[in-house]
Amino acid sequence: MPPPRVLTIAGSDSGGGAGIQADLKAMLANGVHGMSVLTAITAQNSLGVQGAWELPEEQVRAQFRSVVDDIGVDAVKTGMLASESMVRVVASLLRTLPGDVPVVVDPVSVSKHGDALLAADAMDAVRSEIVPLATVLTPNLTELGPVSGVELETVEDRDSAAKVLLDAGATWVLVKGGHDVGTAAVDVLYGPGVRRAYSAARADNRHTHGTGCTLASTIAAYLARGYDVPDAVGAAKEYVTGAIAAGFALGGGIGPVDHAW
Ligand code: PLP
Numbered sequence: 182m183p184p185p186r187v188l189t190i191a192g193s194d195s196g197g198g199a200g201i202q203a204d205l206k207a208m209l210a211n212g213v214h215g216m217s218v219l220t221a222i223t224a225q226n227s228l229g230v231q232g233a234w235e236l237p238e239e240q241v242r243a244q245f246r247s248v249v250d251d252i253g254v255d256a257v258k259t260g261m262l263a264s265e266s267m268v269r270v271v272a273s274l275l276r277t278l279p280g281d282v283p284v285v286v287d288p289v290s291v292s293k294h295g296d297a298l299l300a301a302d303a304m305d306a307v308r309s310e311i312v313p314l315a316t317v318l319t320p321n322l323t324e325l326g327p328v329s330g331v332e333l334e335t336v337e338d339r340d341s342a343a344k345v346l347l348d349a350g351a352t353w354v355l356v357k358g359g360h361d362v363g364t365a366a367v368d369v370l371y372g373p374g375v376r377r378a379y380s381a382a383r384a385d386n387r388h389t390h391g392t393g394c395t396l397a398s399t400i401a402a403y404l405a406r407g408y409d410v411p412d413a414v415g416a417a418k419e420y421v422t423g424a425i426a427a428g429f430a431l432g433g434g435i436g437p438v439d440h441a442w
Pocket of ligand 1: 194
């Protein structure tokens with residue numbers, strides 16, 4: 182039996198720590214065949230993003246058709262979408278997929294170093310075009326406010342923001358608490374009649390480059406393998422916790438999570 186097929190639609194990280202490189206490594210480590218549609222390339226290393234270039238629409242559409250029309254997909258993950266026009270292109274492609282293909286959307290906006298990975302005016306388009314197509318949306322605490330349009334002043338506001346995103350059409354929303362302070366990293370999954378927290382001890386390791394990409398890709402991998410969403414999130418949380426604990430120094434800045442832990 183060939184392995185399940187998972188497609189990432191995302192940007193390249195030349196340093197191999199995040200973006201499609203992290204996605205493909207996470208997919209390999211979690212038992213699926215990974216494929217990629219590049220939306221953008223970045224010149225990037227452990228110190229930050231030195232340059233970013235969006236690919237032409239024609240090239241993005243051609244990559245998607247090549248993969249989907251021949252090989253087929255069992256799950257999709259989206260990452261760096263770069264601009265409002267790219268958001269619209271990717272949404273139009275996702276709408277051509279059969280309705281039962283799960284789509285995990287990581288609404289990537291800035292890197293840990295503060296480099297923009299999405300144009301400032303593009304988050305509204307993510308909310309209107311991409312969120313309704315998301316089986317699972319995985320905002321971190323930096324992305325949750327902009328993607329929902331809710332101002333986050335209290336912890337309860339996170340529940341309100343997740344509700345806005347469910348009302349906007351996401352089937353499930355996973356609010357990632359990794360940017361919180363505290364000894365535990367707690368992610369909260371919201372969905373049909375469900376509010377469930379996933380907690381893990383916070384790893385004392387600053388080499389966390391690629392965490393978000395890895396989590397979303399691993400969720401997609403487990404969905405492709407037939408897990409339901411709460412179980413796929415649980416399995417992915419366990420994998421990413423191990424990958425962060427094993428993250429290693431590379432270059433002079435923040436090193437990558439380790440996919441071979
Ligand atoms: N580069 C690309 C292409 C990404 O897609 C992402 C995150 O999604 C990043 C960099 C940022 O990674 P991190 O914030 O883990 O450093």
